[in-house]
Amino acid sequence: MALCCTLSLMCRRLRQLLSTQCVLLSSLPGRDCGLLAEKRAEKWKKRKAGEGCSLPGSSWEERLADAATPLWRLPYQEQLQVKYENQRKVLQTLTSRLQELGVDVQKPGELCCPLRPVVPSPITNGYRNKSTFSVNQGPDGNPKTVGLYVGTGRARNIVCVRADHVKNVPPKHKQVAQEALATQKALLKEFFTSGPGAGCALTSLYFQESTMTRCSHEQSPFQLIYGEPHIFEDLLGLKFRISPDAFFQVNTSGAETLYQAVGELSQADRDTVLLDVCCGTGTIGLSLARHVSKVIGIEIVEKAIEDARWNAAFNGISNCEFHSGKAEAVLPQLLCSWEDTRPLVAVVNPSRAGIHYRVVRAIRNCKAIRRLLYISCKPEGEATRNFLELCCPPDPGKKLVGEPFAPVLAIPFDLFPHTVHCELVLLFSR
Incomplete structure (x- = not known):
């Protein structure tokens, strides 16, 4: 997967907002798309220590990692235990609700069905075959910072932070994210075919214009400007x-x-x-x-x-x-x-x-x-x-x-x- 992910990298979306830009660089599409910055920041801000809260003195990159990958500071076996307990709570809730409906479940105090341990991922770092990045103002004021959003709309402190510390993003994706700043289709094609981005070996480059945070092909068609129409x-x-x-x-x-x-x-x-x-x-x-x-x-x-x-x-x-x-x-x-x-x-x-x-x-x-x-x-x-x-x-x-x-x-x-x-x-x- 990692090899395919780095060699089959596909840029499929460049959104142009009135005064901001947003680019989606991916090898494979999926439902696991980025959430709105306000919702994500508010959600993770409420999590317990060790599950996404930033430590005092954390850098902007670490704060982003805490928001996007809140378990990244934990050893992987501890991450699996956290997830196991979360799933156990889900089944406990389901068991109680089924009992309220009069459904005959397992013995008192037990779950409605056996819960096996979490099956670990064969790859823990850089496993994503699709990455979504935004282009906007960074913590240092750079209006063309490429990364992910940190902050809240309520506090009006949303900034775009580089994804250097986000462990599930492959190095090749991070490389593209820091280089793909062109906003015109012709410049994008030149950048990835003969410019500094050629080393990323893109197989497909798509362009999409939209005034929304996210939209489908039907709402705003993807425009193929280089390479194959599909990835494999x-x-x-x-x-x-x-x-x-x-x-x-x-x-x-x-x-x-x-x-x-x-x-x-x-x-x-x-x-x-x-x-x-x-x-x-x-x-x-x-x-x-x-x-x-x-x-x-x-x-x-x-x-x-x-x-x-x-x-x-x-x-x-x-x-x-x-x-x-x-x-x-x-x-x-x-x-x-x-x-x-x-x-x-x-x-x-x-x-x-x-x-x-x-x-x-x-x-x-x-x-x-x-x-x-x-x-x-x-x-x-x-x-x-x-x-x-x-x-x-x-x-x-x-x-x-x-x-x-x-x-x-x-x-x-x-x-x-x-x-x-x-x-x-x-x-x-x-």
Whole structure:
């Protein structure tokens, strides 16, 4: 992953704000994008010591590292323990809520399902295959400082700080961040093809103009000004094409560990149909396709679905079909007329917002689905509501008439070392 990340570096966004500039330099796109400076600063400011609070006398670079990677000062084994305790609290909350709903859970004082230790990331430093940088005024007053934001809007002290101390950003990304200051497409192309940036070996250079902090390709099209229209990544023996706006995990080696475990937990075999909800570029479904009878993927980003279909064809996989559209619109229609007698296993891998209620209802009310894997990057958020809706007693008023699921096993995977985040895989069955 590290080699691919440094050699396949792709610049895909240069935002021009009225008096400020913002540039996104990445090798692979993903959902793990930077948050608004105000929200991020306010959030981390409230964290306990050792989980993101800056020490007295910290440099601006250290303050940035504390905000972006709040666990970076801890040894990695201690980071894993912090994350384990966080996931344990999530399951404790879920257990209490299920008990309130009258669901029969484990013995008093225990969790609703076993929680395994956090699976560590194979790579802990420089693992990101995508990095987002802003160009704005720095602590020293330099209006063209390239880095990440520190400060709060309320205090009006937001400044752009170099990412030198941010451990999850690869050195090559930091190199590009400090050099890519051109604001015109022609100058950008010259800089990265024949200028000082040529050593970064970009394969693709995209330009995007926007007055918003973040926008999609549909809102403001990405303009290819140099190189290939897509970048490629190898994962579990397959080659994946990724468009600028498509989701791909930022930690490739960690994603391989995660997807291998998903395959084992699914217990899918040659007779199984795998339902891949929020499939992105098809990574999960395609990596398991050779072990199942059929894969059905659903994804809202149309470009990602185009990538998924291309990926299937390029890798010689013919037992997959991919549907573009909102899961809450596509899935109910797909499952309401489901007559296939083969076992149906569902894998759900949504964004932090979780899945729509209509998706939960469709899965819950489909008798063919006996096993469900929910992959959540924020289980303490809206995903908890999804868990409760999947497991609560039948409720005709909410049209949850299907047999409830029960949590069987929870396994956290650390795809984001030095941060407080991880991916929680929660296995449900009925």
